[in-house]
Amino acid sequence: MRLINRVLAALLSLALIAASLLLIIEVIVDRASHRTAIVNWHTAYHWAQHNTWTAGSIRVTCGLLILAGLVLLIAELKPARVSRLAADPAGAGAEAIATAYTRRGLAAAIKTAVTAVDGVRSSAVTVKRRKVLVAVTASARDRAAARSLRDPITDAVRQRLGALKLHQTLSVSVSVTPRSR
């Protein structure tokens, strides 16, 4: 979102500069020679003098403005996705050090622990603000064998989380599916 904001901000600042310069030029030229310089605003003025608020184009424009405003407002107010999860404060000699694991790093660490469990063929790990979601494909094809992996995988994830000493306890959700072919 930060990158998108930077692009939008650059476009907005350029638009503001362009619109401001246009206004300044038009005012100066109008005062000096009573004519338009770049934009023929007489046409727009004439159009506004002969159209009412019930015009279809006005309603469509209003709808688009409301939609754009809402989308931008929601996007800007939405809390950012957690990118780092704080570790427990360190001991002596490490005061004022804010240590955290990156979300991707944490997912990679958990994936390593999960993949080390016997019977796991592949796994996908998603780390959220308070939860770890683990989706595993078992090497076995039958459901009972796949289901039996759930507990050892959960233990492995909890053990790994414990070793990382995170500040916040994350809940663990594991789903195991048997190998399809």
Place this chain on the structure above:
Amino acid sequence: MHADRTNRIMLLLLALLLLAIGLDAGAASIGVYGTSAQHGHLMDNPTGRLVGAHGVWLWPAAAVAALIIALLALRWLLALLFSTDRSGDLVIHSNTGAGRTILDNGALTDAVVAEIEGYRGVNSARARLIGDPEDPELVVTAALEENADFSALRDRIETGALSHARQALGNRTLPTQLDLTITSKRARAPRVV
């Protein structure tokens, strides 16, 4: 960094402005302000009449306001393109007040990176000093190998490399951010510990 807070505030203001214009004009369009306003021409409203009556001074005033807005927007754009949150070189004051030492920003961060990358189990590291040179913050990112002892490495980085950086700056409580990530890559060359 890159005016991120300003960007967010300005985009929020833009969103509110778009909503306000859309809702206001939409309300006029569906007759919320009365039938006469709904069927009146776009310029036939108090704002339009005000602009028409005071155009002699209003447009030059608008041009001056536009000039100020253009300058502020230009400053914003320059901040977006060229600003950085990195500290410059650091001034270390002596306890006796007899002199001062200038510590090159890169020299410190390079030393921190070199020390951390020397630890077995660390794949790579990055460091930078951000904020006011008088009150900087050290931000370090270390990529740990997936089979490393994460907790032990964390302790080692905190009490080793970061502690040494603090000693070098003469600031035992230098605010420090340590981001640890885990990678499946192996370090390029064997490390000597």
